[in-house]
Amino acid sequence: MSIEPLDILAIAAHRDDVEQTCGGTLLKAAQQGRRTGILDLTQGEMGTRGSSADRGREAADAAKILRAQYRQALDILDGRVENTWENRLKVARVIRETRPRVVILPYWQARHPDHATASTLGYEACFLAGLAKLDLDLSVAAGDSPARVISSPEGLPPTTLRAGRPQDSRQDAGATKLLPHRPFKIIYPTLYYDVRPTFVVDITEQFEERLQALMAYKTQFSDQEAGKGIFPARDEIRSRIDAMARFYGMMGGVTYAEPFLQKEVGLVEDLTLIPVKSI
Numbered sequence: 449m450s451i452e453p454l455d456i457l458a459i460a461a462h463r464d465d466v467e468q469t470c471g472g473t474l475l476k477a478a479q480q481g482r483r484t485g486i487l488d489l490t491q492g493e494m495g496t497r498g499s500s501a502d503r504g505r506e507a508a509d510a511a512k513i514l515r516a517q518y519r520q521a522l523d524i525l526d527g528r529v530e531n532t533w534e535n536r537l538k539v540a541r542v543i544r545e546t547r548p549r550v551v552i553l554p555y556w557q558a559r560h561p562d563h564a565t566a567s568t569l570g571y572e573a574c575f576l577a578g579l580a581k582l583d584l585d586l587s588v589a590a591g592d593s594p595a596r597v598i599s600s601p602e603g604l605p606p607t608t609l610r611a612g613r614p615q616d617s618r619q620d621a622g623a624t625k626l627l628p629h630r631p632f633k634i635i636y637p638t639l640y641y642d643v644r645p646t647f648v649v650d651i652t653e654q655f656e657e658r659l660q661a662l663m664a665y666k667t668q669f670s671d672q673e674a675g676k677g678i679f680p681a682r683d684e685i686r687s688r689i690d691a692m693a694r695f696y697g698m699m700g701g702v703t704y705a706e707p708f709l710q711k712e713v714g715l716v717e718d719l720t721l722i723p724v725k726s727i
């Protein structure tokens with residue numbers, strides 16, 4: 449299957465991680481005309497509430513709200529995300545199929561071991577995907593991880609590919625041959641961990657829809673008996689999400705924001721255009 453290249457691919461361990469950590473940013477990018485996608489490494493079969501089939505339907509609903517063009521869940525075991533060669537190849541294959549300019553990976557320090565492992569696994573897969581001599585067509589059997597593409601939501605402007613940008617190795621992958629591809633940029637949402645972000649994305653305009661995307665996981669976030677002791681009530685979830693987004697919004701001088709970390713330094717062309725007030 450040939451997939452039109454994505455601008456941004458967000459990779460996370462579990463369905464609903466992306467909605468919690470960078471959903472507003474993905475929606476904003478889609479509203480700006482970017483092609484966005486989500487890769488969930490697991491299908492949620494270990495979840496206290498609901499089945500993996502429930503979560504699949506909910507993930508598709510959430511992706512529509514976020515206007516993601518692509519969403520797929522791999523078959524890596526829930527609660528047992530391991531950085532194995534086989535798993536790295538599965539992720540690398542998706543990177544070659546979707547050819548993103550930007551990859552969003554989980555922050556590498558985390559309470560949940562799956563999140564931390566997904567970060568390292570994702571980084572190494574990004575590297576592998578760019579190796580010219582690594583033939584993923586042979587390494588991963590065809591049909592092993594079938595892509596599920598969500599059709600473009602109505603009213604979404606078509607993406608304009610920027611000509612002549614650096615390290616742009618996009619090509620039509622074709623039906624059988626996956627050409628090497630390495631993303632230009634990797635960034636890490638830091639919402640799950642207490643670390644100072646290097647930048648925040650203003651999601652003031654996207655906050656409500658991003659919350660709706662999370663609430664699309666009805667089996668997880670509606671008030672119910674199962675898992676009552678470990679899941680907060682729906683009203684409490686809204687308050688927490690509001691408080692966190694406001695906290696990071698304050699850092700950026702806006703109402704709501706999502707925090708990210710990049711390993712590289714920032715590059716500035718014009719000092720007078722640097723955002724966020726100092727004094």
Ligand SMILES: [Zn+2]
Pocket residue numbers: 461462465560563
């Ligand atoms: Zn998670």
